[in-house]
Amino acid sequence: MKKIILLCFCLLLALTGGCSMNNNEKNNTKDNKTEALKPKEMDPKDLRQVPAFQDEKTREYMVSTKEEEPGYYLLESKLKGFRMLFPEDAEYSDSETSKTNESLFFDSFNKKTNIVMNVSVKFYQNESFINEPENMLDIISGKNKYKGNFEKLETKDKDIYFALKQENFDKEEKPSYIFLGYIKSKKQDYLGMEYSFMFSCSANANTCKQHPKENEEIVKKIINSTTFGDM
Structure with a gap:
């Protein structure tokens, strides 16, 4: 029984970690896209108010x-x-x-x-x-x-x-x-x-x-x- 619980716990950690990694990858991709854009291609709301x-x-x-x-x-x-x-x-x-x-x-x-x-x-x-x-x-x-x-x-x-x-x-x-x-x-x-x-x-x-x-x-x-x- 303990082995089954331990196995389920490890599986849950793996799934959670995988989801977190995917979210991080998405955020990094979004940031890279934002950096690649020139100011004229961006929404003024996302730019400095100067x-x-x-x-x-x-x-x-x-x-x-x-x-x-x-x-x-x-x-x-x-x-x-x-x-x-x-x-x-x-x-x-x-x-x-x-x-x-x-x-x-x-x-x-x-x-x-x-x-x-x-x-x-x-x-x-x-x-x-x-x-x-x-x-x-x-x-x-x-x-x-x-x-x-x-x-x-x-x-x-x-x-x-x-x-x-x-x-x-x-x-x-x-x-x-x-x-x-x-x-x-x-x-x-x-x-x-x-x-x-x-x-x-x-x-x-x-x-x-x-x-x-x-x-x-x-x-x-x-x-x-x-x-x-x-x-």
């Missing part, structure tokens, strides 16, 4: 739900020409895309500091002038009415040209700070990007204090993270 994922057009550029750095996710251009860090509180504003070039505009608003960040980046490929940094910098200076010099920052895979311009659009308003420049790929010819980041006090802000050094750190974090795809 502009980068809740705004439909912005969501199309997000590579995954993985946080690359605190408050930053990975963006990929429509042409798959470049990737860069993207702030969670930023969202798509506008874009222009052709077969070889792509412009992307996005904005963010920091509720704590009342500072608005307006960003524009333009990606170039297969254009002869891209390999001439001096020409590119002349073009960028002309667009932004900038007459100063550019700092050159070198990394393993790219050259970054960087400058800061202070702009007073209205004598009664606090100044805006514009960070502008150019990124050139070292790995491939005729591949690069121009950029502009403008930080301004919100028009409705009662209090706003600009911190150019902190703004500069944000800009350099993003542009240093830029990688170009194999075109």
Whole structure:
């Protein structure tokens, strides 16, 4: 009798364990499927409640739900020409895309500091002038009415040209700070990007204090993270 009871007990454990294993396998499969989905393919309810994922057009550029750095996710251009860090509180504003070039505009608003960040980046490929940094910098200076010099920052895979311009659009308003420049790929010819980041006090802000050094750190974090795809 004891043998029969023991046998039944062992059989029950085996069945219970088998069911648990099947449930775990189902859960793992579900998790893997969720990870494989891109944010644009997911239900917004299942995504973080931040502009980068809740705004439909912005969501199309997000590579995954993985946080690359605190408050930053990975963006990929429509042409798959470049990737860069993207702030969670930023969202798509506008874009222009052709077969070889792509412009992307996005904005963010920091509720704590009342500072608005307006960003524009333009990606170039297969254009002869891209390999001439001096020409590119002349073009960028002309667009932004900038007459100063550019700092050159070198990394393993790219050259970054960087400058800061202070702009007073209205004598009664606090100044805006514009960070502008150019990124050139070292790995491939005729591949690069121009950029502009403008930080301004919100028009409705009662209090706003600009911190150019902190703004500069944000800009350099993003542009240093830029990688170009194999075109």
